[in-house]
Amino acid sequence: MTEQAVRASEVYTDEFAVDPYPTFARLRAETPVCPVSSPRFDSYLITGFDDARAALTDPRLSKDLYGPGRHYLRIFGPNSEALNRNMLNADPPEHTRLRRIVSQAFSPRRIEALRPRVAEIVDDLLDRVLPHGRAELMHDFAIPLPMRVISELLGIPEADHDRVLDWTQVIRTSGSAGRSPEQDRAAVQEAQLRLYHYLADLVQSKRAHPGDDLVSALIEDCDQAGKLSEAELVTTTFLLLFAGHQTTADFLGNATVALLTHPDQLDVLRARPELLPSAIEELLRFDGPLPVASPRIATEDIEYRGVRIPQGAIVGVVLNAANHDPAQFADPDRLDLCRERGPHLGFGYGVHYCLGVSLARMEARIGLGALLRRLPELRFGVPVGELRRLPAASPFRGLLELPVRFTASPARTDGRPAGVPTRAASHQ
Template sequence: MSEQPLHLPYADPAFVADPFPLYRQLREEGPVRRAVIAGGLEAWLVTRYEDGLAALCDPRLGSDIHDASDPRLLRQLPATERESMLRTMLRADPPDHTRLRRLVSKAFTARRVAELRPRVQAITDGLLDAIVRAGRADLVADFALPLPVTVISELLGVPTADRYDFQRWTDDMILQGPEPPDPAVADAAWQQMRAYLTGLLDAKRANAGDDLLSALITARDEERRLDEDELIAMAFLLLVAGYITTVNLIGGGIAALLAHPDQLRLLRDDPSLLPDAIEELLRYDGPVNPGIARFAREDVEIAGVTVPRGATVLVASAIADRDPARFADPDRLDITRRDNAHLAFGHGIHYCLGAPLARLEGQIAIGTALRRLPGLALAVPPGELRWRPSGLRGPERLPVTFTPGSVPDGTGPAALA
């Protein structure tokens, strides 16, 4: 293992477009490697599958940023509401994590998510109805983004018309490139987001609905299982996490299929492969890249390497999910792959709560798009696609062409209303 950390070259368009050759080199060089990642932060990359699996279950590696020794991690969060933003189950350890997760887990069980299938299908069809006649579209802006935003907004009870505001605030707060967001811009965005959520929660207190935010208000006001900061932080997390990775699963998944026409054709011919295809797209080039951060609460030995207390440990799921010791022919996209226990949703107590919903949306979105958009093809050369450089991987835009179609009677954009 090199004494000097490797700087991941986020400024290199070739790396951003295809980081996997360098990832393969890192994995072959050793199981744990110091690296400078986006935002100039130093982390210890865990690059192999079995080590990553163990690390995600190791209680000595926590999720609370307060355990990190690098002060820049806290400084990258909006200063005015730093502590509020950290009071989510994403950044909490037991017992707070257990308490917070229990409050919302029932809304994301496989059974409850399955009940959403007809509505997700209606939203999907409505979005496609709006573009099928044109024969061309940007499948990120026109489809992959509004679909999960609409679904999570309805689940939480957030007016869908407000999505442009909270998407903009989210973009201003979250790392989008190799450099951290401008602190003043991030602060302003969080203050606007908090003011919006506070007003929304007040409105629901006055007129509760059959939605998840109304249920959380009950847990806050009547059952005393949340304080006000936790309620706002939970609303923020569910709203943002409910769409931001699924956008990239859908957009990146369609892009991967277009780059592998044999797999695209196989899926068109046999839609029963959709569940396996979604798992393979998550493994092959999933939306979380390079991986999942944890913080060493004490000195921890990982694969024979001592990681010091306070260090940021990045379980590099995007690298581990192509580990040949775990996956046969890992650099090949194979939608018939069955043994596919990838780490794209994490593992252990922080396993992604929204995984069933993301899978459902991915299956419906990609399957319906392939069925209703015959002749689907990129409208630009593959090399012209621009990919998000860090953290959340997916195409920024996905311009495509297809054979124009018609809108079935009785459907159309009204399905989104």
């Protein structure tokens, strides 16, 4: 790491957690390839759009973080390899093999068939809060929606949804739960271990009693052609579970905040609901849930913008900084739902482009559309400055809580119960 390296503590501040974009703009203008030092590991951040897109397809930047001398276990803990040795952390041809298998099971036909069920889950969740005029939107809607969808897609029994969700949220909220660093690491490692054993048992159960679900389809493919090892079945299931709900949940929270803090754009979308598909893309560009692409390792000395990145260094491609690059987007810090649609990096780029993009877009369109349609006079339940967010150094950009208020109204009158008061509704 060179002497020009900035300290992680200088970048990942409390102010950064609230609004990272001024920091991104400064880095992009002053040090577009920025070395960052921290007590745990050193890295290089790439912040410009063209550089980011080039890095995402650079074969010298490996996604295989488990090779000799690499740092993944030191960074993420001793249980992480068991869950994370999957196609997200693999290079071609291994990545190509794994992705092809999952793509076949994750087919457009299977995803499109979920549309009525996604709409039903959305309405069920909103029915629970409608009569109360208030909700904690992350826990009442944004998190359970994609979690229920991906759990059903994978074949996780409904009785297990809550505990699986609990384990994933311990991992997601690492560093923000009021625990000491040692307690936090222990809690995350325990959640990882419990989740691994649960998914291993799920694979065994589906092998004995297959169903019409994604895990059963993967097992069938594995058993018929030997295309996936047992360990790969478990780690692939974890990837689909975590990636299949986490970013969508954080997107729904971030998008709601963006619209409520830009009422002119909220009015545009209410008046022109046909803009919703393009609005989703602009909201993702404006404040995406995955600020930095998953880590890469330099397999040799490489150079970007005159900066030498040594072999073995960790490289972070800052998607949210690239998506605010004025060289690519006019007035990039302005939310404009009528912006002429151009390419953004919110779903990544290259061979690791998000596999679940169709499902994510469907959930976002149905979920956000229903929020705007069914919650009249939607507004913040606390001052925006009091919103609790994930810590600055989290790999995700999202909210811990999003209290909102709206005009109370009866739930649907189709014979189904409206549900019980939520924690937020019953205590505020």
